[in-house]
Amino acid sequence: MSFSKILMMSIKQFKHIIISATLLSSVVGCNNYLDKDLNSGIVTSEQIWKNAAAIDAVIVSMYDKGLRLDEFDDWYDGKANEQNQTSLSDEAQGSYQKDYAFSNANAVYTYSDYLFNDPFSDRYVEIRKANDFLIKLAETSAVLDENKALYDAEARFIRAMEYFGLVKRYGGVPLLTEPQAYDPGNFTPLQIPRNTEAETYDFIISECKAIADVLPVSRSSEGKYRATKGAALALWSRAALYAGSIAKYSETLSLGGTAVAKGYAYIPSSEATRFFTESYNASKELLEMGQYSLYNKNSDKAQNFYDLFSKAVNGNNGEYIFQKQYNVAGGKGHMWDKMNAPFSYRGDGWGCGMAPSLEMVEAFQYTDGSDGKLKLNDDNGTPRSFDDPFELFAGKDPRLFGSVYLPGSALQGKKIEWKRGIIDGKDGAGQKYQAQNQPDKDNTVTIGNTKYTTSGKDGGADVGDASKTGFYERKFFDETLTDMTDISAKRSSTPWVVFRLGEVYLNLAEACMELGGKDAEALEAVNAIRDRAGIALLTTIDLEKVRHERKVELAFEKLRYWDLKRWRVAHLDVSQGGLTNFRGTALYPWYNLKSGKYTFETGTPPKQKRLFLEKNYYIRLGSEDISSDPQIVQNPGYGN
Numbered sequence: 001m002s003f004s005k006i007l008m009m010s011i012k013q014f015k016h017i018i019i020s021a022t023l024l025s026s027v028v029g030c031n032n033y034l035d036k037d038l039n040s041g042i043v044t045s046e047q048i049w050k051n052a053a054a055i056d057a058v059i060v061s062m063y064d065k066g067l068r069l070d071e072f073d074d075w076y077d078g079k080a081n082e083q084n085q086t087s088l089s090d091e092a093q094g095s096y097q098k099d100y101a102f103s104n105a106n107a108v109y110t111y112s113d114y115l116f117n118d119p120f121s122d123r124y125v126e127i128r129k130a131n132d133f134l135i136k137l138a139e140t141s142a143v144l145d146e147n148k149a150l151y152d153a154e155a156r157f158i159r160a161m162e163y164f165g166l167v168k169r170y171g172g173v174p175l176l177t178e179p180q181a182y183d184p185g186n187f188t189p190l191q192i193p194r195n196t197e198a199e200t201y202d203f204i205i206s207e208c209k210a211i212a213d214v215l216p217v218s219r220s221s222e223g224k225y226r227a228t229k230g231a232a233l234a235l236w237s238r239a240a241l242y243a244g245s246i247a248k249y250s251e252t253l254s255l256g257g258t259a260v261a262k263g264y265a266y267i268p269s270s271e272a273t274r275f276f277t278e279s280y281n282a283s284k285e286l287l288e289m290g291q292y293s294l295y296n297k298n299s300d301k302a303q304n305f306y307d308l309f310s311k312a313v314n315g316n317n318g319e320y321i322f323q324k325q326y327n328v329a330g331g332k333g334h335m336w337d338k339m340n341a342p343f344s345y346r347g348d349g350w351g352c353g354m355a356p357s358l359e360m361v362e363a364f365q366y367t368d369g370s371d372g373k374l375k376l377n378d379d380n381g382t383p384r385s386f387d388d389p390f391e392l393f394a395g396k397d398p399r400l401f402g403s404v405y406l407p408g409s410a411l412q413g414k415k416i417e418w419k420r421g422i423i424d425g426k427d428g429a430g431q432k433y434q435a436q437n438q439p440d441k442d443n444t445v446t447i448g449n450t451k452y453t454t455s456g457k458d459g460g461a462d463v464g465d466a467s468k469t470g471f472y473e474r475k476f477f478d479e480t481l482t483d484m485t486d487i488s489a490k491r492s493s494t495p496w497v498v499f500r501l502g503e504v505y506l507n508l509a510e511a512c513m514e515l516g517g518k519d520a521e522a523l524e525a526v527n528a529i530r531d532r533a534g535i536a537l538l539t540t541i542d543l544e545k546v547r548h549e550r551k552v553e554l555a556f557e558k559l560r561y562w563d564l565k566r567w568r569v570a571h572l573d574v575s576q577g578g579l580t581n582f583r584g585t586a587l588y589p590w591y592n593l594k595s596g597k598y599t600f601e602t603g604t605p606p607k608q609k610r611l612f613l614e615k616n617y618y619i620r621l622g623s624e625d626i627s628s629d630p631q632i633v634q635n636p637g638y639g640n
Contacts (some may be wrong), residue, residue, distance in 0.1 A: 027276055048278045049140040049384055052147070058133065062158050063225060064332075066126035068118065068165060070334040070558045071324055071496035072476070079339060082353055085561035086473075088212045091360045092556070093468050093607050095352040095586050104117045104637050105606040111579075113620035116561075117169060120625045124164050124176070128266065130159035153211035157227040157235070160207040162241050163200060168562060169619045171265035171635060172197040179482060193631040196263035198271055200242035205278055208236035224315060224323060229403075230291055231322040234499035236282035243267060243568045244275035244514060249568035253614050255636040257554065265618045271441045277513045283508035292501040294532045295319045305402030308601045311478040312373040315495040319502065326493040333490035342405055342416055343439050343466040344457040347484030352459075354556065355467040356404050357584035358602060364400035369536035372396065374587070376600045381512030383428035383599035389589040390415075392600060394416070398534045403471040403555050406458070407589050414477060417456030420588035420603075426595035438464025441443055449638070456589075468605035470587040497557065505529050506550045513543040522546060529553055537597050570612045612639070 002410065044239045048054045076083040082094030082102065086109070095104040135147060139442040154244070166173045175195045183189065195203070212232040212489045219226055235344060236371040247267035256542065259265040267275075286292075295317040298304035307313050315323045326332050341351040358374075365372040376381050380474035386392055390408025393400065407418045424447055433445045435455035441464070443455035459466030478494050512518035523541040526549050530537055531552070538545060551560060564579060572578025586605045615637025626632055 005107050020428075024336050032397065045136070049136050050142050052143045055137070055140070055143060055151065061156055062126070062133065066129060066158055067161055067324070068115075068122075069161075069496060069498050071498075072334040072492070072494075076112070079335070082339075085558035086354050086556050088115070088579075088610075089561040089564060090357065090579060090582050090584070091560050092354045092356045092471060093605065095355045096465050097463060097606070102607050104608060105583075105604075107608050109608040110611045111616045112243035113615075114622075115616070115619065117619045117622075118165055119622055120166075120173070121587075123166050125161050126626050127159055127176060128179055130155045130162070131177060134336060135179065149214050150216070153214040154227050155233075156207050156211050157215070157232055160204045160235060164204050167197065167200040167204070167239075168242060168566075170621065171259070171618050172200045173261065174632075175200060175203050187628075191629040191631050194262075194264045194633060196267075197246070198243065198263060198267045201239055201275065203265075204235050204239045208232040208239075208282070212236070217289070221316065222485055223352050224320075225325045227322065228361070229498060230286055230289065232326060233282045233286040233520075234290075234321045234504060234619065237286060237504055238277050238499070239274045240278035240282060240590070241507050241511060242562070244272050244279060244511070245566040246273035246568075247275055248514065249566075252568055253571075253617070255614055255617070257636045258561055259618075259636050262633065264633055273515065273521065276511045279507055280515060280518075281513035283504050284505050287501075287508065289367065290359060292321060293318050293499055294505075294528065296532050301398035301417060301532075302401035303531065306474060307401045308402075309476050309494070310499065311480060311494040314493075315497070317498050320495070320497050321501065322503070323498055324496040326495060328491055328493050332493075334492045334494075335487055335490050336476060336483050336494065337492045338484055338487045338489075340473055340477060341484050342411065342458045342472045342592065344414075345411065345484060346416070348486065350465075350487050351484065352465045352472070354473040355469040355584075355605075356471040356556075357469055357471060358587045359469075359585055360555065361400065361404060361406070362588070363555075364397040364403075365535060365549065366395045367397060367535050368395070369538070374544075374600075376602070383601075385427060385599055386593060387597055387598035389418075389598045392598075399552055401474075403475040404511040405477075407470055407587070409474070410473065412482070416458050418467065418589065419454070419457045420460050420470075420590050420601070421454040423590050423599070424594070425582065425591045426592045426597070428590065428592065428599035428601070430592070430594070431634050432590065434465070435460035437461055439466055462606045468586060468607065469587065470583060473556055502532075502553055503557075503559070504528060506546065506553060509541075509546045510543070510550070513541070513546055524550045565617055570616070571614050579610050581611075583607050 001119045037045060048058065061305050066467040070085055074084060075081065082096055086092050087094040097103045134152060137151055143553040170193045173194045180190050199556065215227050215232055217227045217229050219228055247269055250266055251269050282614065295308040298303060298307055300381060308319060310319050315325065326334055338350055343352055346352065348395060362372045362374060388408050390406060393406055406415045421432055424431040433454050435443045437443050438461065439455050439457050439459055444451050445452055445454055455461060476494055478492055481491060483491060485568065505525045505528055509522040512522035517542050517558050523538060527537045528545060529549060550563065554560065569577050570579045574582040584605060584607060586603045588601045588603050589602065591598055620638045621632060621634050626634060
């Protein structure tokens with residue numbers, strides 16, 4: 001039984017309890033769960049804590065309502081703008097032309113001061129729920145001590161996840177481990193300063209250490225959305241790796257001011273080795289548990305990689321360590337497939353969301369380990385010709401085919417058709433007739449007495465909502481879903497992966513390279529990933545190879561954006577691996593009439609260049625947070 005089904009059962013059985021539990025967050029200063037009596041139709045706090053099933057329902061609600069995980073339907077500034085950690089990394093662009101970040105090609109998009117922020121008020125509501133739960137749990141006699149210890153560990157895991165969501169955005173934040181009591185007229189006790197960035201990461205790590213051996217090693221299938229020992233170790237692994245990178249590479253920045261001086265937005269480089277060691281230890285312990293394995297059930301390596309993230313497998317792959325489950329029948333679906341369907345598959349609008357860049361496609365090497373740059377021309381500079389555009393990608397890393405829909409990719413008995421236009425000639429030479437409109441509009445041209453269609457059914461022009469790069473995202477797409485009408489219906493139930501073993505191998509490899517003297521371990525970890533992928537193993541290893549493997553293995557899992565930030569390269573020019581001046585490149589297939597074959601060119605999609613400033617490594621604190629707590633210091637570059 002899925003998480004959503006359990007949640008719906010819990011809500012039906014303990015409807016008033018759940019309502020009550022969520023009400024505690026509406027007034028941050030209120031120290032009681034509830035203070036209403038039975039006659040109001042709301043169960044009192046006292047009765048919740050006398051009922052073991054009710055307590056379980058509360059923790060289930062905390063997982064469902066409290067954890068925001070950068071998942072499918074998390075968009076910055078609304079879904080219509082298509083801004084998320086994929087589209088604003090160097091992996092992809094948002095397709096829609098109407099969004100200011102992805103239109104007006106002559107302008108520059110400066111990364112927002114509040115990009116991907118989580119207001120303190122939202123996160124701290126959930127932190128307060130966890131703190132209040134922990135206090136009430138310690139006092140209750142309604143559950144056995146062993147169950148009490150487990151609930152305690154789960155609540156602390158949820159709280160640690162909340163703090164990780166804050167620290168990777170803001171740097172150091174106030175660490176609250178008990179509910180604050182509200183004294184009318186006296187706000188001073190509620191006004192506390194930020195902890196340092198290092199202290200915040202240390203708190204997350206210490207919590208993971210404390211709860212790892214309390215949490216179960218495994219869960220039944222209906223409990224796979226709940227924390228395990230592996231989940232605690234995975235959070236420890238990721239958080240420590242982030243902290244180590246920030247410590248090592250922040251010295252390259254020019255950020256200054258009070259927040260940096262006090263360590264709120266800065267970790268001293270002297271701390272790097274300690275944090276990398278923490279990540280190494282957590283990763284090593286998790287891998288040695290033997291509880292998880294890289295998914296490798298299909299001999300077709302491309303299909304195997306797609307299946308890992310598919311609705312058909314539904315997270316039951318042995319590799320997912322922590323995931324978010326969905327259930328459409330229970331009202332807990334998402335709209336990812338509707339948002340990202342290739343143009344001709346999208347139903348009644350929307351779709352086309354993430355458009356992977358050619359740079360991302362070429363990051364996938366060939367199976368022999370050679371560079372992944374596509375060979376569009378022969379040695380004489382003549383465009384190579386293909387009967388089917390899909391042939392261009394022969395020999396590429398199978399993970400590419402599991403992650404991206406390419407021109408000519410199969411989908412639901414048809415093929416993705418992205419065509420820039422037609423050439424009245426062959427070998428790329430002759431009069432070109434380019435697609436001018438969205439695929440469902442007029443794209444016909446008459447040559448002689450014959451009418452031709454210049455666009456593919458899934459794109460080709462620079463206008464409209466179809467992909468402008470020639471590619472669509474396949475990873476996570478539910479190929480069994482055929483009804484793409486009504487975006488509000490939320491018909492998708494593919495689970496979102498929060499932590500998986502593939503990342504842990506790469507965390508270990510990166511920590512090994514950063515610590516030095518552990519090249520053999522790093523090489524073994526990366527080669528475990530490459531072996532599963534079906535690509536040639538490496539014989540030597542360095543940090544850049546680890547980072548490259550991370551880029552292709554974890555593509556579109558919303559980790560790349562945070563990686564570029566923690567490595568402190570995002571502000572660099574695109575030629576140096578940064579996001580500044582990144583626009584992305586498109587691949588243009590042309591159909592040659594005289595040969596009946598396809599040739600290719602590259603081009604520049606009509607997207608804005610980007611500008612990532614050093615201050616964007618930290619999100620601006622909201623004015624309401626600064627004004628309500630004079631001890632809160634603003635992040636560097638924003639003024640107080």
